[in-house]
Amino acid sequence: MIEPAKKPARRKVELDPRFASYKGVWVFIENERGAVHPVSWELLGEGRKLADVLGVELAGVVMGPPGEATRGFCAEAFHHGADFCYLVQDEVLRDYRNEPYTKGLTDLVNACQPEILLLGATTLGRDLAGSVATTLATGLTADCTELAIDPESRCLAATRPTFGGSLLCTIMTQRHRPQMATVRPRVMAMPDRDSSRSGRIVEHPLGMVESSIVTKVLEYLPDNRQDQPQLVYADIIVAGGRGLKKPENFHRVWDLARVLGAEVGASRPVVQAGWVELDRQVGQSGKTVRPKLYIAAGISGAVQHRVGMQDSDVIIAINNDPNAPIFDFAHYGIVGNAMQILPALTEAFRAHLAQARKVG
Amino acid sequence: MHSVVCIKQVPDSAQIRVHPVTNTIMRQGVPAIINPYDLFALEQALRLKDRFGGTVTVVTMGPPQAEVALRKALSFGADEAILVSDRAFAGADTLATSCALASTIRQIRKNMPVDIVFTGKQTIDGDTAQVGPGIARRLDLQLLTYVSRILEVDHGARQIRVERRAEGGVQVLRTALPCLITMLEGTNEMRFGTMADMFRAARAELKVWDRLAAGIEDPSLVGLKGSPTVVGKVFAPKPRALRAEMIETATQEPKDLAVTLLAKLFTQHPRIERELARRAV
Numbered sequence A: 001m002i003e004p005a006k007k008p009a010r011r012k013v014e015l016d017p018r019f020a021s022y023k024g025v026w027v028f029i030e031n032e033r034g035a036v037h038p039v040s041w042e043l044l045g046e047g048r049k050l051a052d053v054l055g056v057e058l059a060g061v062v063m064g065p066p067g068e069a070t071r072g073f074c075a076e077a078f079h080h081g082a083d084f085c086y087l088v089q090d091e092v093l094r095d096y097r098n099e100p101y102t103k104g105l106t107d108l109v110n111a112c113q114p115e116i117l118l119l120g121a122t123t124l125g126r127d128l129a130g131s132v133a134t135t136l137a138t139g140l141t142a143d144c145t146e147l148a149i150d151p152e153s154r155c156l157a158a159t160r161p162t163f164g165g166s167l168l169c170t171i172m173t174q175r176h177r178p179q180m181a182t183v184r185p186r187v188m189a190m191p192d193r194d195s196s197r198s199g200r201i202v203e204h205p206l207g208m209v210e211s212s213i214v215t216k217v218l219e220y221l222p223d224n225r226q227d228q229p230q231l232v233y234a235d236i237i238v239a240g241g242r243g244l245k246k247p248e249n250f251h252r253v254w255d256l257a258r259v260l261g262a263e264v265g266a267s268r269p270v271v272q273a274g275w276v277e278l279d280r281q282v283g284q285s286g287k288t289v290r291p292k293l294y295i296a297a298g299i300s301g302a303v304q305h306r307v308g309m310q311d312s313d314v315i316i317a318i319n320n321d322p323n324a325p326i327f328d329f330a331h332y333g334i335v336g337n338a339m340q341i342l343p344a345l346t347e348a349f350r351a352h353l354a355q356a357r358k359v360g
Numbered sequence B: 001m002h003s004v005v006c007i008k009q010v011p012d013s014a015q016i017r018v019h020p021v022t023n024t025i026m027r028q029g030v031p032a033i034i035n036p037y038d039l040f041a042l043e044q045a046l047r048l049k050d051r052f053g054g055t056v057t058v059v060t061m062g063p064p065q066a067e068v069a070l071r072k073a074l075s076f077g078a079d080e081a082i083l084v085s086d087r088a089f090a091g092a093d094t095l096a097t098s099c100a101l102a103s104t105i106r107q108i109r110k111n112m113p114v115d116i117v118f119t120g121k122q123t124i125d126g127d128t129a130q131v132g133p134g135i136a137r138r139l140d141l142q143l144l145t146y147v148s149r150i151l152e153v154d155h156g157a158r159q160i161r162v163e164r165r166a167e168g169g170v171q172v173l174r175t176a177l178p179c180l181i182t183m184l185e186g187t188n189e190m191r192f193g194t195m196a197d198m199f200r201a202a203r204a205e206l207k208v209w210d211r212l213a214a215g216i217e218d219p220s221l222v223g224l225k226g227s228p229t230v231v232g233k234v235f236a237p238k239p240r241a242l243r244a245e246m247i248e249t250a251t252q253e254p255k256d257l258a259v260t261l262l263a264k265l266f267t268q269h270p271r272i273e274r275e276l277a278r279r280a281v
Helices: A038-054 A068-079 A098-112 A123-136 A251-260 A268-272 A338-359 B036-052 B064-076 B094-111 B131-139 B195-203 B254-268 B270-279
Strands: A025-029 A058-064 A084-089 A116-120 A146-149 A156-162 A167-173 A179-183 A200-203 A216-222 A236-240 A263-266 A293-297 A314-319 A332-335 B002-007 B009-011 B032-034 B055-061 B080-084 B116-120 B142-154 B159-165 B169-176 B179-183 B207-209 B229-235
Touching: A025 A038, A025 A068, A038 A058, A038 A068, A038 A116, A038 A146, A038 A179, A058 A068, A058 A098, A068 A084, A084 A098, A098 A123, A098 B131, A098 B142, A116 A123, A123 A179, A123 B094, A123 B131, A123 B142, A156 A179, A167 A179, A236 A251, A236 B270, A251 A263, A251 A293, A251 A338, A293 A338, A293 B270, A314 A338, A314 B254, A332 B254, A338 B254, A338 B270, B002 B036, B002 B064, B002 B094, B002 B131, B009 B064, B032 B036, B032 B064, B036 B055, B036 B064, B036 B116, B036 B142, B036 B179, B055 B064, B055 B094, B064 B080, B064 B195, B080 B094, B094 B131, B116 B131, B131 B142, B131 B179, B142 B169, B254 B270
Parallel strands: A025 A058, A025 A116, A058 A084, A084 A200, A116 A179, A236 A263, A236 A293, A293 A314, A314 A332, B002 B055, B002 B116, B055 B080, B080 B207, B116 B179, B142 B179
Antiparallel strands: A146 A156, A156 A167, A167 B229, A216 B169, B009 B032, B142 B159, B159 B169
């Protein structure tokens, strides 16, 4: 919905004086069914850097049902960089529902006034962030790939892809507070855990009763994880793109993945063409990944794909165009026909790994 | 049953190209389409109409050309179409967009109560997924995002039961009408319109509402003025400091290239060799 081209380059705008007292960086600690989504720890790592630049405190916001598990997430937040935590415990928060979570987070923001509020761009985080930002009438930037503090204005400079992922743009909320942003899982690095860190817990009541909440959760059907590609947190990924020419050639990607014990990914064009299921799409409109090894075969490396995998530890690119943008950010490149290189790689890996295992 | 479906006309992003030298968007010849995610919302609304009767109203905010998207929606079987168009809406971010659309829906329901507002889960050009939740909040509607299936609508009891995609599973939810639903992709397939609908769509007089017709008195709430987010520079990503190390051999044979690559990879990254040896079967 953002149409940067229509906007002037930059408006010089002062912060509304109502918001002058807003201080500190908050990260919403997303937890559901007894587990915290790892994106929350990744955000604490990033929030720590922003808080240090601003010279303010970093807080985690933990909401959930009463009990030791929920309280325990605060301790975990301290280990991942939070200085202190807000804790809102209430039975009505047992399952995620938009209404009580929106009220809880909105009330907390109004009472304690942070300047920055970060959430994971998950189904839960996007549902909640959109509602909270609208209630607070403040700016929210979705799916950021980079967060920084603008030295001049001390505003949050949130960078995200634009125009279908062909370019990047930096967005700021200058007049309103808090400045809200969502970031997808794996976009930011997981911070080192430091179990010696601790912090204080500030409890807040929710002030809502079940009978006042309109939406009821009747049932929860957990996914059978084995049925689904676990791409986002995979360590090794082999991905294929349009350079494979035909859907029947895509099995070469699967062949290599099998030898490596890897997950299979794909670029947007081949997912749109129906060669591969949507859950395997890597990029801005698919999944963001940061595996130890990413092999891209027949993928040119458009920005929309790049932002989804550029933080992989090692990237190997195979493309028949020596000028393909992917060679600008891959670590190793082979110029050649992916249809021929992939089987050769599969064979080379198979032979080498058989040898390595014998020796090892 | 009265459903309002919010749609957006978007450039077909698969066909957007960036000028290699100037880094500007080459818009020429890029076709405009209905945001593909919105079609799942529209089809779901049409199915409810098939079952319960009633009306499907489609709404879009955009420039005059967006009427093409509305006619397309009419040709699929929607009954009414409203184009919300005013220069004052230009440059809107998601907050200002949800303001304009929510106000439009308030005007619509003055004439006919609205049971469900549908949107797609997000657009393909903005990818934010923020406008649906924003409209729900402004109209104080129960919000059901990422709905994969409508299980039951009890019009008499004003209740609806749906399946909603959550992070690690599916929630079965019951809530009250009116509500706002953002439909998950892949949950249905858009029908072919009938001949009669196509003729009707081609001839239909579309309603075009400006800011005041949409019920927005204060122009500072919409468009650029009503947008808290400010877009700064637009830029192409920087290349990595070092370009990829290109693997070359005398023969350029696939087999030689593969072996040379592995030797380099495992010498420079022994960690990856250990990782692979550990997991490979």
